[in-house]
Amino acid sequence: MGKLDGSKIVRYWNRPMSAAPLATFRICFGVLMLVSLLRFWYLGWIEERYLTPTFHFSYWGFSWVKPIGEYTYGLFLLAGLATLAIIAGYRYRLAMITFFLSFTYIELMDKTTYLNHYYFISVVSFLLIFLPAHHTFSMDDRRLQLPQKVPQWTIDTLKLLLFLVYFYAGLGKLNTDWLVAHEPLNTWLPTRYDLPLIGWMLEKSWAPGLFSWGGAIYDLSIPFLLWYDRTRPLAFLAVIGFHLMTALLFPIGMFPYIMMGSTLIFCSVTFHERIIAGLRQIFTQLNLLPAATSSPSSLKVYTPHRSIPILLAVFLAFQVLIPLRAALYPGELFWTEQGFRFSWRVMLIEKAGYANFKMVDRRSGKSFYINNGDFLTAIQEKEMSKQPDFILEYAHYLGDHFRRQGWTPSIYVESVVALNGRSSQPFVDPTVDLLEVEDTWAHKDWILPLGDEIWGL
Amino acid sequence: SLAAYLDELERKKGEELLSKVINDQFEAARIEINELSEDFRTQVMTDNVAMLEAYDALQVNVANMKTDMLQALNIAVGYVDADGD
Numbered sequence: 001m002g003k004l005d006g007s008k009i010v011r012y013w014n015r016p017m018s019a020a021p022l023a024t025f026r027i028c029f030g031v032l033m034l035v036s037l038l039r040f041w042y043l044g045w046i047e048e049r050y051l052t053p054t055f056h057f058s059y060w061g062f063s064w065v066k067p068i069g070e071y072t073y074g075l076f077l078l079a080g081l082a083t084l085a086i087i088a089g090y091r092y093r094l095a096m097i098t099f100f101l102s103f104t105y106i107e108l109m110d111k112t113t114y115l116n117h118y119y120f121i122s123v124v125s126f127l128l129i130f131l132p133a134h135h136t137f138s139m140d141d142r143r144l145q146l147p148q149k150v151p152q153w154t155i156d157t158l159k160l161l162l163f164l165v166y167f168y169a170g171l172g173k174l175n176t177d178w179l180v181a182h183e184p185l186n187t188w189l190p191t192r193y194d195l196p197l198i199g200w201m202l203e204k205s206w207a208p209g210l211f212s213w214g215g216a217i218y219d220l221s222i223p224f225l226l227w228y229d230r231t232r233p234l235a236f237l238a239v240i241g242f243h244l245m246t247a248l249l250f251p252i253g254m255f256p257y258i259m260m261g262s263t264l265i266f267c268s269v270t271f272h273e274r275i276i277a278g279l280r281q282i283f284t285q286l287n288l289l290p291a292a293t294s295s296p297s298s299l300k301v302y303t304p305h306r307s308i309p310i311l312l313a314v315f316l317a318f319q320v321l322i323p324l325r326a327a328l329y330p331g332e333l334f335w336t337e338q339g340f341r342f343s344w345r346v347m348l349i350e351k352a353g354y355a356n357f358k359m360v361d362r363r364s365g366k367s368f369y370i371n372n373g374d375f376l377t378a379i380q381e382k383e384m385s386k387q388p389d390f391i392l393e394y395a396h397y398l399g400d401h402f403r404r405q406g407w408t409p410s411i412y413v414e415s416v417v418a419l420n421g422r423s424s425q426p427f428v429d430p431t432v433d434l435l436e437v438e439d440t441w442a443h444k445d446w447i448l449p450l451g452d453e454i455w456g457l
Numbered sequence: 458s459l460a461a462y463l464d465e466l467e468r469k470k471g472e473e474l475l476s477k478v479i480n481d482q483f484e485a486a487r488i489e490i491n492e493l494s495e496d497f498r499t500q501v502m503t504d505n506v507a508m509l510e511a512y513d514a515l516q517v518n519v520a521n522m523k524t525d526m527l528q529a530l531n532i533a534v535g536y537v538d539a540d541g542d
Contacts, residue, residue, distance in 0.1 A: 045537075115540045190466055191531040253538030346540060352528040354520045379535040416520045423470040424524040 013156070013309075016149035016301040019135040020272035021265055023089075025158060026133035027279075028261035029124065030087035033099065036121075036254045037080045046072055049113055050106075053377050055397055057111040057390055060439065065108040072109075078102045089138020093129060100125040111390070112383045116346045117255040120165065123319070124262070127157055130312060132302045137276050147300035154302070157312050158265045161319065163223040168323050168344035170219030175456025177334065177349070179216065182208035183420035184350035192249060202249075218242050226266040239263050250347060329443055334419055335450040337387055338443065353385030353427060355415035357398060360433075362408040370398060386417050388428070388444050395434035411435050425451065459526070468529035470521070475529055479521050486514035 040046060050056075050072045058065065068075065079102040085095035104122045107113065131154050135146040177183045186208040193203045201207055218238060225235035243256035264272075326339030333340060334349045360367040372381045375398070384390040395411040402409040410433040416424040425448075428434075432446040460476035470478045489511040494500045501508055533539070 043536075115538060117538075117540070187528060188531055251533065251537075251539050255538070350528060352524045354524045356516075379537055382534045416524055418524045418528050421528075424520055 013151060013153040015152040017152050017155060018269045018273055019132060019148055019150045019302070020137075020276045021155050021267070021269060022131055022133040022150065022158075023136045023138065024272045024275050025262070025265050026089065026092075026128065027087055027137075028264060029128065030083045032254065032258050032261050033103075033121070034080060034083040034087070036258075037076055037083065039254065041073075041076060046076060048377075049379070050109060053110070053112075053380060055375055055380075055394075056109055057380070057384070057393055059108055059111050060389075060441070062108045065105060067109045072106070075102050075106055079106070089134040089140050092134030092138060092140050096125060096129045100129060112380050114341060115253075115255075116341075116344060117252070117258060119342055120258070123161065124158075127161065127312065127315070130304075130308050131157065132304070135302060137279060147302040149299065149301040151301065151303075153309055153312075155265065157316070158262070159227070160316055162262055162265065163227075164316070164319055165344050166219050166223045169346050170216055170221075171457050172343065172345040172348050173212070173216040173219060175454050177420045177454050177456075178212050179456070181420065182212045184348070185211050185215075187350045187421050188250070195248065198248075215242075226263065229268065232266065232268075236263070236267070246347070252347070255346075331443070331447065332450045332452070332454055334454060335417070336444060336447050337389075349420055351386040351417060351419050352382075352424075353415060353417040354424070355381075355385040355391060355413055355428070357395065358412045358414065359398065359402055359407070360410045360412065361402075362410055375401075385415060386427075388447050389439070391415070391428060392434055392437060392439055392444070395437075396439070399435040409435065419450070422452065459530070463526065463529055466529060468525075470525055475521070475525055479518055479526065482514065482518045482521060486511065486518065489514045 050067055051069065056067050079099055082095045082099035082102065085091060086099060100122065103118075103125060107118050107122060132146070132150050134140045135150060136148055140146065173179070189202040189207050189211065193199045195202065222235055222238060222242075225231040226239070239260060243260050246252060247256040323339075323343030323345075326333050326343060329336065329338040331338070334351070355372070357370040357372065358367055359370060372384075376384060376394070384394050391413060395413065399409050399411055412430055412432070413428040413434060414430045415427040417427040418424040427448060429446045429448055434446070437444075437446060460480065463476040464474055468475045489507070493507055493511060494503075497508070527534070
């Protein structure tokens, strides 16, 4: 019996499917990425986030990724050109690798800019390098006559990733702050009373509860509802409704649109083939494409090297495991944030902090407080004041700075943080010289406890 | 006013309204500052502790306003795409 099930699964994974779903994913992704890059540049954020700051926070293990000053514009240009090639399906694999490397480098330059959706883009672009998204409706196909059929697992890889993202986002919401205190929505919603159509509702006392529970139920159920044909049409309405609502309520940029575009991968093959056929018609009428001819490649199946599906399986396994590392750390996750990133905890907490750094010269005993504005931009200071790893890195940076000036510094921090509607409370132990603390993956015992318990995942 | 907005949203610090906490703290700081001499230079040289106490009293409200109040009113620092925390 077991052997029968096993071979059924293998046959399912290898089932030849139309390459259309991957092609529409590729085109959507490329367009959304192009728009994202243009928007980032247009809003002046390249200068504001990568050129103006004199100091950049780096990811652990990636401090060798240095900011490159004016050349950052070149990096964005490179990524942008790559998106054009991705949309057209021109030298797709090279374009995808270029996009992945340039985009990820941009994100690695400064931890301040970390967003779950930038991480999502890096993950998706990594997967896309290994997926045959250029086999249909692409310049590569015109040139090379690529197999028009792809194995089921190439499409399911993307479905599984989206499944993980939604489901983990839902699991993250299973905690008493979200479900019982209805935070942070209780902080975020009432101030949006001025929104047209729904503003009146957001002020009501029942709104945060409704939105909190609704959001959790949505995240947990939607991947299942999208997977099955019968529930998909309704599910997709929910997807559009949910993401448009978040776009209206929160300043989250391109994320809703990227998610809506990515979720299309769940739709049926017929749906995607119709889109491709439609696009083909438009392009033929604009004389950008010769009329379709049937070719022997339309029946061939893409068979990559055996290592590819194994690589993707290992990668997805890591994606399942990485969010779980938060369980290895003591203390309240939302407070200490150890293991918070890369776990699809999206729009889950509201945190604000205030950190006052004091330099004490061990030789003379002189001390003074530091004006953070001398070293960090307002946005950097905001992010730093509530995240311990930033505080530690900044303290070491200050230590180096003062050492160069001839002092023998110790750095102490007096800081408070407010989390999810709680009053601000002391955050960093003010008696700890942070220059004595090394930046490791070990638990940060210099963070004072929250003094409150948040039950849940 | 900011105080009226905070009260409308019923934002509290501990058991009291945040607006009251901030105003009370300003009062406390005012008392400390009134105890200082007209010339801060002499004050520092004669009794620096009083200066530090006045400074600390004001600092409490810096935290109350920059952290509690900004969060309570959902005021964003900087125009950036956000992710929640």
